[in-house]
Amino acid sequence: MAVTATAPKDPAFQTRVEASFAKQGLMRTLGAYILRISPGAVDIALPANPSISQQHGFVHAGAVAAIATGYAALSLMPARVGVLTTEFKINLVAPAIGERIVARGRVVKTGRTLTVTQTEVVAETAGEEKLVALLTATMMAIEDRDGITD
Amino acid sequence: MAVTATAPKDPAFQTRVEASFAKQGLMRTLGAYILRISPGAVDIALPANPSISQQHGFVHAGAVAAIATGYAALSLMPARVGVLTTEFKINLVAPAIGERIVARGRVVKTGRTLTVTQTEVVAETAGEEKLVALLTATMMAIEDRDGITD
Amino acid sequence: MAVTATAPKDPAFQTRVEASFAKQGLMRTLGAYILRISPGAVDIALPANPSISQQHGFVHAGAVAAIATGYAALSLMPARVGVLTTEFKINLVAPAIGERIVARGRVVKTGRTLTVTQTEVVAETAGEEKLVALLTATMMAIEDRDGITD
Amino acid sequence: MAVTATAPKDPAFQTRVEASFAKQGLMRTLGAYILRISPGAVDIALPANPSISQQHGFVHAGAVAAIATGYAALSLMPARVGVLTTEFKINLVAPAIGERIVARGRVVKTGRTLTVTQTEVVAETAGEEKLVALLTATMMAIEDRDGITD
Numbered sequence: 001m002a003v004t005a006t007a008p009k010d011p012a013f014q015t016r017v018e019a020s021f022a023k024q025g026l027m028r029t030l031g032a033y034i035l036r037i038s039p040g041a042v043d044i045a046l047p048a049n050p051s052i053s054q055q056h057g058f059v060h061a062g063a064v065a066a067i068a069t070g071y072a073a074l075s076l077m078p079a080r081v082g083v084l085t086t087e088f089k090i091n092l093v094a095p096a097i098g099e100r101i102v103a104r105g106r107v108v109k110t111g112r113t114l115t116v117t118q119t120e121v122v123a124e125t126a127g128e129e130k131l132v133a134l135l136t137a138t139m140m141a142i143e144d145r146d147g148i149t150d
Numbered sequence: 151m152a153v154t155a156t157a158p159k160d161p162a163f164q165t166r167v168e169a170s171f172a173k174q175g176l177m178r179t180l181g182a183y184i185l186r187i188s189p190g191a192v193d194i195a196l197p198a199n200p201s202i203s204q205q206h207g208f209v210h211a212g213a214v215a216a217i218a219t220g221y222a223a224l225s226l227m228p229a230r231v232g233v234l235t236t237e238f239k240i241n242l243v244a245p246a247i248g249e250r251i252v253a254r255g256r257v258v259k260t261g262r263t264l265t266v267t268q269t270e271v272v273a274e275t276a277g278e279e280k281l282v283a284l285l286t287a288t289m290m291a292i293e294d295r296d297g298i299t300d
Numbered sequence: 301m302a303v304t305a306t307a308p309k310d311p312a313f314q315t316r317v318e319a320s321f322a323k324q325g326l327m328r329t330l331g332a333y334i335l336r337i338s339p340g341a342v343d344i345a346l347p348a349n350p351s352i353s354q355q356h357g358f359v360h361a362g363a364v365a366a367i368a369t370g371y372a373a374l375s376l377m378p379a380r381v382g383v384l385t386t387e388f389k390i391n392l393v394a395p396a397i398g399e400r401i402v403a404r405g406r407v408v409k410t411g412r413t414l415t416v417t418q419t420e421v422v423a424e425t426a427g428e429e430k431l432v433a434l435l436t437a438t439m440m441a442i443e444d445r446d447g448i449t450d
Numbered sequence: 451m452a453v454t455a456t457a458p459k460d461p462a463f464q465t466r467v468e469a470s471f472a473k474q475g476l477m478r479t480l481g482a483y484i485l486r487i488s489p490g491a492v493d494i495a496l497p498a499n500p501s502i503s504q505q506h507g508f509v510h511a512g513a514v515a516a517i518a519t520g521y522a523a524l525s526l527m528p529a530r531v532g533v534l535t536t537e538f539k540i541n542l543v544a545p546a547i548g549e550r551i552v553a554r555g556r557v558v559k560t561g562r563t564l565t566v567t568q569t570e571v572v573a574e575t576a577g578e579e580k581l582v583a584l585l586t587a588t589m590m591a592i593e594d595r596d597g598i599t600d
Contacts, residue, residue, distance in 0.1 A: 020205045021205070023203075023204075023205040024203060024204050024205050024210060025199075025200045025201045025202055025203035025210075026201070026202045026203060026204065026210035026212060026213055028201070029179060029180075029201045029202060030179075049175075050175045051175045051176070051178070051179045052175055052176045052179060053173075053174060053175035053176060054173075054174050054176065055170045055171070055173040055174050055232075055300050056232070056234075056297075056298050056300075060174060060175075060176035060216060061215075061216070061219055061235045061238070062176060062212055062213065062215050062216020062217070062219060063176055063212065063216065065211075065212050065215050065216075065238075066210060066211070066212020066213065066215070066216070067212070069211055069212060082205075082206070084206075084242070084245070085211045085242055086241070086242055086414060086438065087239065087240060087241045087242060087387060087438060088211070088215075088239070088240060089237065089238070089239040089240075089389055089539040089586065090237060090238060090239075091236070091237045091559075091566050091586055091588065092234070092235055092236055092237060093558070093559040093561070093566050094559070095234070108543070108581075108584065109541075109543040109544070109581065111543070113413060113440070114386060114440070116541050116543050116584070118584070131558075131559065134558065134566070134568070134586060136539065136541055136584060136586060138386065138387060138438070138541065140413070140414070147206075148206050150205050150206075236564060236588065237537060237588060239389040239436065239539055241409075241416050241436055241438065243408070243409040243411070243416050244409070258393070258431075258434065259391075259393040259394070259431065261393070263563060263590070264536060264590070266391050266393050266434070268434070281408075281409065284408065284416070284418070284436060286389065286391055286434060286436060288391065288536065288537060288588070290563070290564070320505045321505070323503075323504075323505040324503060324504050324505050324510060325499075325500045325501045325502055325503040325510075326501070326502045326503060326504065326510035326512060326513055328501070329479060329480075329501045329502060330479075349475075350475045351475045351476070351478070351479045352475055352476045352479060353473075353474060353475040353476060354473075354474050354476065355470045355471070355473040355474050355532075355600050356532070356534075356597075356598050356600075360474060360475075360476035360516060361515075361516070361519055361535045361538070362476060362512055362513065362515050362516020362517070362519060363476055363512065363516065365511075365512050365515050365516075365538075366510060366511070366512020366513065366515075366516070367512070369511055369512060382505075382506070384506075384542070384545070385511045385542055386541070386542055387539070387540060387541045387542060388511070388515075388539070388540060389537070389538070389539040389540075390537060390538060390539075391536070391537045392534070392535055392536055392537060395534070447506075448506050450505050450506075
C-alpha cells in the first residue's frame with residue numbers, strides 16, 4: 001500500500017472522527033469501536049458474535065465491509081468538509097472467523113474531490129492474526145452541502 | 151443486466167434459501183427480510199431506521215451492501231452445494247434515504263466454480279423508488295466442504 | 301441495468317464523441333471502432349486477432365476493458381466538459397473468443413461530478429453472441445481544466 | 451499490501467512466466483516488457499507513446515490495466531496449471547503521464563482455486579515516480595483444461 005503521508009487539515013481531526021463515528025447507528029448496532037486514529041489512518045475493531053454472522057457462522061461480508069469502508073478519509077478533511085462513500089470493492093480472501101475482526105484503513109491518495117483508501121481486514125484468534133479481506137474505496141469530499149460536514 | 155435464465159438444480163430452492171437466510175444473524179440484527187425468491191433472483195428488503203445509519207443519517211453503505219451481496223446464487227445451487235462471497239463491488243449512486251431499501255439480486259452468469267450476480271438497490275419513499283446502488287458479486291460454489299452446504 | 305434516460309446537454313454529442321474517440325491512439329492501435337452513439341449509450345467493436353491476445357489466444361482482458369470503460373458518459377456532458385475514468389471493475393465471465401468483441405456501454409447514473417456507466421461485452425461468432433464481461437465504471441466530469449474538454 | 455510469502459511450486463517459474471508473456475500478442479502490440487520476476491511478484495514496464503493514449507494524451511486506462519492484471523499469480527502456479535483473470539478493479543488516482551509506466555504486481559493471497567493479486571502502477575519521469583493506479587485482481591487456477599497450462 002503506497003501511503004501518501006499527509007498532514008491533517010483539521011487539527012481537531014481525532015475528536016472529529018470520534019464524534020462522526022459515534023453518530024453511526026450501524027457501528028453501535030454491530031458492536032464496532034475505534035482502535036486508533038492518526039492522520040490518514042483509522043483502525044476499527046468488531047468482536048465476532050452470532051448477531052453479525054452469515055449462514056455458516058462466519059462474520060458476514062456486509063459487516064466486514066461496514067467497518068472497512070474509507071473512514072480514514074475523514075481524518076484528512078478540512079473542517080466542515082464531510083465524506084461520502086461513492087464506491088468500494090472488497091476481496092474476501094478467507095472466512096472471517098476469530099475472536100475479533102480488525103480493519104486497518106489507510107488513505108492512499110487524496111485529490112481535490114476524491115480520496116482513495118485501502119483497508120486490510122484481519123481476524124484475530126488467540127493473539128494470532130490472519131488476513132481475511134482487502135477493500136479499496138473512493139470517498140468524495142462534500143463541502144457543507146445538505147448539512148454534510150463529517 | 152444480461153440474465154442467464156437457468157432452471158433450479160434443487161427443486162427445494164425456495165425453502166433452502168429461506169432456511170439459509172434465517173441462519174444469518176446479521177440479517178436479523180439489521181431487520182432485513184426476504185421479499186421474493188425465484189430461480190436466480192432474490193429480493194431483500196431493509197426498513198430504514200437510525201440503528202443502521204451512517205453519520206449523516208442515511209442507511210450505511212455496509213448495510214446496503216449486506217443485503218445486496220449475491221444471495222441469488224444460492225437459488226441455483228444443487229442440493230448440498232453452498233456459496234461463499236469471494237468479492238463484490240458496489241457503486242453508491244445516491245444517498246440511501248427512504249422508508250425502505252430494497253435489493254434485487256440476479257444471477258448473470260453461472261459457471262462450474264463461480265457465479266456472478268448483479269444487484270440493483272433502490273430506496274422507496276411514499277410509493278416511489280430511486281436507484282441508490284449497483285453491486286456486482288462473485289460467489290464461489292463450495293461442495294460440502296467444512297460443513298458448508300448453503 | 302437501470303438506465304437513467306437523459307437528454308444530451310450538447311446537441312453535437314455525436315460528432316464530439318467521434319472526434320474524441322479518434323484522438324485515442326490506443327483504439328487505433330487495437331483496431332477498435334464505434335458502432336453506435338446515442339445519448340447515454342456508446343457501442344464499440346473490436347475485431348479479434350492475435351495482436352490483441354493473451355497467452356491462451358483469447359482477446360486480452362486489458363483490450364476488453366479498454367473498449368468497455370465509460371465512454372458513454374461523454375455523450376451526456378455539456379460542451380467543453382470532459383471526462384476522466386476514476387475507477388472501473390470488470391468481471392470476465394467467459395473467455396473472449398470469437399470474431400468480434402462488442403462493448404455496449406450505458407450511463408446508469410449522472411451526478412454533478414460523477415457519472416456511473418455499465419457495459420456489457422459480448423463475443424460474436426457466426427451471428428451468435430455470448431456474454432464475456434460486465435464492467436462498471438465511474439467517470440469524473442472535468443470542466444475545462446488543464447485543457448481537458450472531452 | 452499484506453504479501454503472503456510463498457515458495458514457487460514450479461522451479462522453472464521464471465522461464466515459464468517469460469514464455470507465457472511472450473505469447474501475449476497485446477503486450478507486444480503495446481510495447482510492454484517484463485522488468486523483474488520473482489516468486490509472487492512480476493513487474494512490467496510500458497513506455498508511454500501516442501499509440502497507447504486516450505483522448506487527452508495520457509496513457510489509456512485500458513493499457514494501464516493490461517499491464518497490471520494479475521500476472522504475478524502465474525509465478526506461483528504448479529507446472530501445467532494456468533491462470534485466467536476472473537475479475538479486476540482499478541482505481542486511477544492520477545493521469546498516467548510520464549516516460550514509462552511501471553506496474554508492480556504482487557500475490558497477496560493464494561488459495562486452492564483463486565489467487566488474489568494487487569498491483570501498484572507508477573509513472574516515471576526524469577527518475578521520479580508517481581502513483582497513478584491501484585489494481586486488485588482475482589485469478590483462477592486452471593489445471594490443464596482446454597489446453598490451458600500457463
